Amino acid sequence: MEFDQALRYLGNFGRYQILLYLILNIIASIFTRLQLIGMVFVSYTPKPYYCTPPEGFFVNETVPVFLDQGTEMYDSCHMYVVQDGEVTENVTRCQFGWDFETVHGEQSVVTDFDLVCDDAILAKVSVSLFMTGILVGSVTSGQLADIYGRKPIMFISLIGEALSGLGMALAWNYYVFVIFWFLLGFFEQGLMNCGIVMIMEMFAPEKRTFAGSICAIFRGIGDIIVSPIAYGLPNWRHYELLVSLICLLMLPAWWFIPESARWLVSRGRVEEADKILTKIADFNNIPVPTSSFLTSRPQELSEEVVPLRTPQQQPDKDAIYKPVPAPRKQLGPSRHGHHGLSGHQSSTKIAHQKFIPPASSAQSIEKHSLLDIFKSRVLLVNFLIMGYCWFVIGTVYFGLSLYSAELTGNVYFNVFLLCLVEVPAYVVAYFMMRWIGRRITLSVSISIAGVFCVLTACVPDETSDGKDISALEVTLATIGKFSLTIVIAIMYVFSPELFPTYIRNVGIGACSCFARIGGIIAPFVLHLNKFSEYLPLNIFGILSLIAGILSLYLPETRNKPLPESIQDCERQGHSSLCSSKRHRLESFNSQSSDKAKPDAI
Template sequence: MELDEVFRYLGNWGRHQTFIFIFMNIFCCVFPGWLTMSVIFFTADPEDYHCTPPEGYYPNETIPGLVDGDGVDRVDKCNMYVVDNEGIVTGNLTTCLNGWDYETTVTGETTMITDFDLVCDKSLLAEIAASLFMGGVLVGALPIGQIPDIVGRKPVFFVSLIVEVVVGVGLVFAWNYYAILVLWVLAGMFREGLFATGFCILMEMYVPEKRALVGSLLNVIWGISMTTLAGVAYIFPNWRHMQLFMSLILLLALPFYKLTQESVRWLISQGRIEEAEDVLQYVAKFNKISSPPKRFLQELDELKLVNDQIGDEHKTNLQIDDDTKEVHKTTKGGYDKLYDQTKETNQRESKKSYENKYDALEDEKTNTKLKQHTFLDLFRTPVLLKISMILFVNCFANSIVYYGLSLDSSHLAGNKYLNFFLLGLVEIPAYICAYISMEKVGRRLSMVVTLIIAGVACIITACTPETTDSGESLRPLIITFAMIGKFMISYSFAVLFIYTPELMPTVVRNAGLGLVSFALRVGGVLAPYVIYLERVGKYLPLTILGIISIVAGILSILLPETRNRPLPETIEDGEKIYQTKAIPRERMLSIVPSDFDK
């Protein structure tokens, strides 16, 4: 039987699958989500601040007042009056000679800005700090994405978790700005090992008709992560205490190390059939399901046996000429004979499937060993090259728009903790709608429509004046379109996380996820600087974000549909992805234990 049919036999939502789903949702989504978005609180501007007056003076004596563009009286945050040697306050201005006094939302609140006075002429340093965590994820995306395809998903996940704990605790005790930047880059690098690898484990564990549901639930959990982060930040207003809590809580994963298993798809892609069989037997026992009379992967065992025989022929004959070609022909004939003897009652389509796997493995065999693939294989064939480039643009667009809108949320009036909670809350219905549309109309159309609407909403938000000519406020309209933009880009993000692994062959899937994650982090790194352009023109940031989103939506039209299609396993499968047909619904529902007796 096909591997997806083995997973159906074991139960799509068996005890083991449910455990792994909950475990990975917590440790590759909720907690890493906190680590990722906490930078918004760590680098948030204080409620207000002004220069610390000289000893013996009050702020209203030494701090000048200003009238801003809205006609509102405000205190000058970056200058103070000079006090001469005789103690007289002059009318001359100088910079804040004694530091700053900060007003915060809640008692005991501290941020990187208050710790290191990253205000006024140092305000750009706060933007750099906000972008460097994503910079670390960007730096780690390709190597962290490649390593799991070589050594496995499970070891990379747990090593990344331990490093996150060590680096996170180091951040708590670092009182040098540049030391914090270095540690933040490291935290970003290994956060990718948690999120991307854990996500890959989940997606490879489920059959095609369940992947959209699993990915959508994962996105809903991300929305819950965002809403709960607001509560965590409120409980721990001191950013160092918050960082310590978020780091140490990751240690709760270690007792479950033995209960997590390596990805069966990855083991098979590496030719480690025995280990893959052991994992499947373990899952059957965990789920209290009786193992079939024959091994789950008996067809692959036979394929591996024949492949080894081919390798022996290569070793003894060593020459590629007409005689060698005849040996190959004879060997494959032996395989057909062996197949007919052992699988007489198998369906014709199953035989054809395994013959195709035979051909793919034979082609990829070099010196009797399976070839190790890298992300460069995504650029060596025309179809995968086109798909990879479009995904790269899509990921960049989703990331820069999502993080840009999140950072721009400070323009919403009110309590920042409540605002962040509401912004997280609006994502949850978006993810639910994404699942419904992916199941009804497919991945491609869902991606195209949501990116274009998000882009239009951003441009309308940017171009709408705050008041009409008659003085009527248009702020509610601006906020409405901003929320539509956030809803749609969250919707698009949900589709993206399902769509991307479905387009990548198993042999390079984690490397491919690392590549697109690289594009995601480029967007995350640049988002703070795009928002910074508001100082040049208030309409610029969201207009730029809107154009990027619309372009990505138009390019998505060129992608293939993957709804209910089997995951591509080899590079050859990836090249034929436009011809892959959907699995008939009756076949999805017809896998019963007796199928394994055939």
């Protein structure tokens, strides 16, 4: 029978699946978000800051004062020259470091390594190098996971993330720090990609929307707890130590988490996949077919007609077979007085022969790579559109996350508020994907995010008569983040549904590369506020609106099987905006004929 039929028989959300689902989400969703959103506090610049005065002097004696909108402010980068114990009128750059005014004793890489004034760009560079690590990890981990499996690459990434975080916490200078932060990004993406793909490959099509949405809620929970942890550990080194040690506590999960059975089938390792499905059935106290999960006919799963073994019985190691249709006639009459098998016999007595792996078997394993995308025009166009959408998400999401530290008010509250809206956004995304579908929900949500980015850029901190309206700016930014979070939830469900199984992980990794390129340039887009405070958010808005238009040309994948081959992706085609009724009818008929094959996987 088909793989998705086996998943339905096992119940999708049985006891084993729920436990595995929770563990994978803790590792791939929550842990990775602690590092990803934690970058806001790691690279945070407390304000105001000014030159540290020489010993025996005070700030008001050695630091120049200037007016900023009628308010006296200390110069952040200059001080008066002190000569022979006297303060002169000559001005120089800070000679003894900087003092930072903090609300809660915050310490970041900026305060530890004095990344301000002439070196302020180095703080932006460090964030970009972190994103570059994620970019490299997207390419590398995706390809490795499609070749060697999801499970080993995920756990190698888990160990690498923990060790890189410990290296960051012990870094003694800026250059050592950025090396470990790059490595952290590299391993984090492997952890996230493999975990998400394993989760999506656990479920049949009708359950993937629900599973993906709950997975997104776990990511939202990870985002929410970042601010409380950072508030309790205002020193960034202590924060990194805690998060890294927590990662190491999950290593025993290796002995519980199996390899992705869907991936095993795609590589021709059907016996291993069947053993995993049998293990799940035994754990859930579900009767196991006498032959094999992946080769049984659909009617063999009916409890009325199938002889079943008990969970205690061990499966025969040679019980992996491919069914062959039984003969239509018998040599003698049946007990009902007719030639041929009875209805009961015809549904249960099946001749067997050794199982023949599907098309994506071991003979073709080495031939599959990201280059397969270029073999299909439909797959290539969908990939490019998804890549652009991921680029916009990376640019705008990380841009808004970093921008939250610049909003008026308490940095912990602002980050917490912008993360808090993510959980209800994920819930809304689930119902929108279920009722409306992926394509329209994506287009509408990313367009709304773009509109509110533009509106946020146009709102001043105060009115012409001096009335403070900064709360309006925070509100508009929060609505934009809400809409963008819906987009992220959709993309994590939508993206795996557009790639065939044997290049799904590398396809997701490639799409993630576009997001990381956006994350790399996001700090520098925000740096443009030195030229115009309206420029960064307007750029975010325009990029989002373009993505909203392009996403309308993607195919709708709601309640459709995951594509196993490029031909399946071709049958998905594009959206109805560029597909004729005839094309959609042919696709439907082709899918129906594939499902009718008794030996389909």
